[in-house]
């Protein structure tokens with residue numbers, strides 16, 4: 311199977327770490343459990359300048375490399391690879407962060423996974439790396455086949471919903487608790503049960 315695996319809040323604990331950063335930078339005390347919407351500007355009650363500052367910090371290599379793995383994520387990736395699946399990391403991070411994403415994976419022994427940067431949230435605005443690479447548009451992404459996908463963000467799940475032949479796993483997070491699942495979607499409470507779900511018919 312060709313398996314799409316999201317990065318932030320599927321492989322690593324991004325929102326928990328951003329919650330601590332928002333507290334340090336702006337004194338916002340919004341615990342992870344209370345992040346019930348994906349829009350962090352609203353979740354943390356930040357103005358335009360503050361959210362820009364937060365996201366600038368969030369996309370620095372030092373921040374990205376320090377993100378702790380989600381419980382069971384490393385073992386889960388190893389099990390997928392061992393079962394012969396092709397793992398493709400599909401992220402909505404800016405294309406400029408690809409090297410840090412690759413390094414985070416390499417530090418855990420994952421050196422062969424393809425990383426696809428997709429403009430999941432309409433934020434890419436044509437950004438290119440010095441060597442000319444850019445995020446794939448949602449239309450370009452739609453042409454790439456997957457048999458299964460794991461993501462947490464409602465916007466990304468909406469992009470996946472039309473893929474009738476792809477099984478989508480909604481990785482439980484407070485901001486997707488109210489998300490209405492499409493017929494091709496199943497909830498996964500964490501990595502522990504994911505591999506069993508993937509192999510279930």
Ligand SMILES: [Mg+2]
Pocket residue numbers: 316317318319320461462463
């Ligand atoms: Mg995510």
